[in-house]
Amino acid sequence: MLNQKTFEQQHKQTWAELDECLTALEATRLFRKRKTDSAHHLPTLYANLCQHHAIALSRGYSHTLVDTLHAQINRAHHQLYRYQGNWLARTMRFIGGGFAAAVRKEAKLFGIACLLFFGTALVAGSFAAYSEDIAELILGGRTKFNIEQMYEPNTFDIRPANMEDASSFYMFGFYIANNIGIDFRVFASGIVFGIGSVFFLLLNGVSIGAAAGHLSAIGYVDTFWGFVAGHSAPELLALCISGTAGLMLGRALISPGQQSRALALLRNAQAAVPLVLGAGLMTLVAAFIEAYWSPLEFALPIKVAVGLLIWVVFGAYLLFAGRAK
Amino acid sequence: MLQFAVAGPLVRGWAWIVDVIIRFCLLMLIVFLFSDLLSNQEAELFIAGILIIVQFVLAWLYTSLYEGLTGATPGKKMFGLKVIHENATPLTGSGAVIRNFLRAIDGLPVLNAVGLICMLIDNRFRRIGDLAAGTVVVYQDKRPHHSAEKAAQATSPPASLTKEDRQAIVDFAERSIFLSKDRQLELANLLKHHMKDESDPVATLKGWADWIMGGQYNAQSKDI
Structure with missing residues (x-):
C-alpha cells in the first residue's frame, strides 16, 4: 500500500491546480467578470479530488489529510453548483x-x-x-x-x-x-x-x-x-x-x-x-x-x-x- | 459523501443578535448623519421617509440579499456559519427569499419562539423557513492544516497495528502541537509497554507516526 507521503507527493500538483482554480473562481464578485482560463478544468479536477478523498479515507490516511481534501471538495462543490447567470438579464426576463x-x-x-x-x-x-x-x-x-x-x-x-x-x-x-x-x-x-x-x-x-x-x-x-x-x-x-x-x-x-x-x-x-x-x-x-x-x-x-x-x-x-x- | 456540521439554536441565536445589532446601528447611523439637517419640518418629513424605507429594507431584504448573494449574513459569517441547500449546493436566491420571508412566522410571537420550537423538534435544527426552502444552516469549513512535528527519526512501529491504530498514532503526532508536554507524555505512556525503548515514549510515538506516514510499512517489521 502506498504510504501517505508518497500519495501526497503524487497528487500535490492536482491539488495545487484545483486550489488555484478555486481561488480564482471565488474572487469573482457580482459585477466583476470571471477571468479564469482554468475554470473548464474544474469538473475533472473535482472528480479527481473526490477519488483521492475516497482513497485517503479507505486507506486510513491521517485525519488532517482527509479533512483537508474534504474541505477542498466542499469548495469545489460550491463553485460547481452555484447559480451562474446574468442576474440583470434574469430580472428583465422576470x-x-x-x-x-x-x-x-x-x-x-x-x-x-x-x-x-x-x-x-x-x-x-x-x-x-x-x-x-x-x-x-x-x-x-x-x-x-x-x-x-x-x-x-x-x-x-x-x-x-x-x-x-x-x-x-x-x-x-x-x-x-x-x-x-x-x-x-x-x-x-x-x-x-x-x-x-x-x-x-x-x-x-x-x-x-x-x-x-x-x-x-x-x-x-x-x-x-x-x-x-x-x-x-x-x-x-x-x-x-x-x-x-x-x-x-x-x-x-x-x-x-x-x-x-x-x-x-x-x-x-x-x-x-x-x-x-x-x-x-x-x-x-x-x-x-x-x-x-x-x-x-x-x-x-x-x-x-x-x-x-x-x-x-x-x-x-x-x-x-x-x-x- | 459531503458532510457538514449542522449549527444549533444557540450559535444561530448569537448570529441573529449580531445581525439585529448591526441593523440597529445602521439605522442609528442614518439618523445621526441626517440629524444636522433637521432644520425644518420639510426636511424632517424627507428624513422620516428615508428612515421608513431603510427600516423596511433592513427588516425584509437585509437577510435575503446577504444570504442570496454570499450564503451568510454578517452575523452568521462572524460565527462561521453559512446556509446551504439540503443537497449541499449553495443557497439560491429563491431559497434565501423563502427562508427569510418566513421569518414573519418563525419570529412569532416574540424572539423567534416558533422558529426555536421547530428547530428543537427537527433533527437538523431547521426552522419553518428552512423546511419550506429546503435549507440547513451549517458550520463553514475550517481549513485544516498539516501540523505534524518532525520526529527525530522514523522508527518502525509494532507489526500488529490495525488501520485505526495507525491513524490514531498519526493523529497524535499531528495534533501534538495543540497538546501540552505533560498531556503528550500521558497519552504516549498508554503505549509504553509496546515500545522497545521506553526512555522517551513521546519521541518514539512520533517516530512511529513518521514511519507510518513515509516509511514502507510492512509485516516484516521485527519490533514487537
Whole structure:
C-alpha cells in the first residue's frame, strides 16, 4: 500500500491546480467578470479530488489529510453548483413576462384569492353603503370617523401646504413599508395551512370594501374614488397575487398530491417566490402612483379614466405577457 | 459523501443578535448623519421617509440579499456559519427569499419562539423557513492544516497495528502541537509497554507516526 507521503507527493500538483482554480473562481464578485482560463478544468479536477478523498479515507490516511481534501471538495462543490447567470438579464426576463406567466400558472388559486378579497369587499361595501350602522360596526367608530375626516371634500388635501414634495416622499416611504410588508406577511402566513392568507385577504376585503361603500354612500365620491382610482389596480392585484402565493403554501400542506408534504411544500414555496417578488414590485409601483399621482387635484372623470387605463395595462400584462410564441 | 456540521439554536441565536445589532446601528447611523439637517419640518418629513424605507429594507431584504448573494449574513459569517441547500449546493436566491420571508412566522410571537420550537423538534435544527426552502444552516469549513512535528527519526512501529491504530498514532503526532508536554507524555505512556525503548515514549510515538506516514510499512517489521 502506498504510504501517505508518497500519495501526497503524487497528487500535490492536482491539488495545487484545483486550489488555484478555486481561488480564482471565488474572487469573482457580482459585477466583476470571471477571468479564469482554468475554470473548464474544474469538473475533472473535482472528480479527481473526490477519488483521492475516497482513497485517503479507505486507506486510513491521517485525519488532517482527509479533512483537508474534504474541505477542498466542499469548495469545489460550491463553485460547481452555484447559480451562474446574468442576474440583470434574469430580472428583465422576470419583469418582461416571467412574473405574469408564473401568476397564470396558478390561475385557479389566483381566482380564489381574488374571490376572497373582491368578493368580501363587494359584500362588505354593499352592507356599509346600505346602512351607516353596519359601516360603523365593521370599521369601528374611530376608523370610521378618521376616514370621514380624511376624505371630507371641503378640507381634503392629505399633503400639508408648502410641503408637497417632502410630504409625498414621506407617504411614498410609508406606502412602501406598509403595503409591501402586508404583501409579504400575507404570503408568509400561508404556511399555516393557508389560513393566514385567507384571513388577511378577508380582513383587507372587509375593511377596504366597507370604507369604500360607506364613503360612497355619504357622498365623498370625488375625494375617495378620485384618490384611490390610480393606484388601485397594482395595489389590489398585488395583494391578491401574494395571497395566491400564500395559498400555494397552504395547498402544499392540505393537499400535497402524489408526494410527501415536505416535498410539496418545497416545490410550492419555490414556485411561489416569483409571485411574492412580483407582488412586491407591483406594490412598489402602486406606492409611487399613490404618493405622486393620487393626491393631485384633477376632475373625477380624468382620475377614473387614468385608473381604468392602469387596470387595463396590468390586466393585459397579467394575461398576455410572457406567453410562448 | 459531503458532510457538514449542522449549527444549533444557540450559535444561530448569537448570529441573529449580531445581525439585529448591526441593523440597529445602521439605522442609528442614518439618523445621526441626517440629524444636522433637521432644520425644518420639510426636511424632517424627507428624513422620516428615508428612515421608513431603510427600516423596511433592513427588516425584509437585509437577510435575503446577504444570504442570496454570499450564503451568510454578517452575523452568521462572524460565527462561521453559512446556509446551504439540503443537497449541499449553495443557497439560491429563491431559497434565501423563502427562508427569510418566513421569518414573519418563525419570529412569532416574540424572539423567534416558533422558529426555536421547530428547530428543537427537527433533527437538523431547521426552522419553518428552512423546511419550506429546503435549507440547513451549517458550520463553514475550517481549513485544516498539516501540523505534524518532525520526529527525530522514523522508527518502525509494532507489526500488529490495525488501520485505526495507525491513524490514531498519526493523529497524535499531528495534533501534538495543540497538546501540552505533560498531556503528550500521558497519552504516549498508554503505549509504553509496546515500545522497545521506553526512555522517551513521546519521541518514539512520533517516530512511529513518521514511519507510518513515509516509511514502507510492512509485516516484516521485527519490533514487537
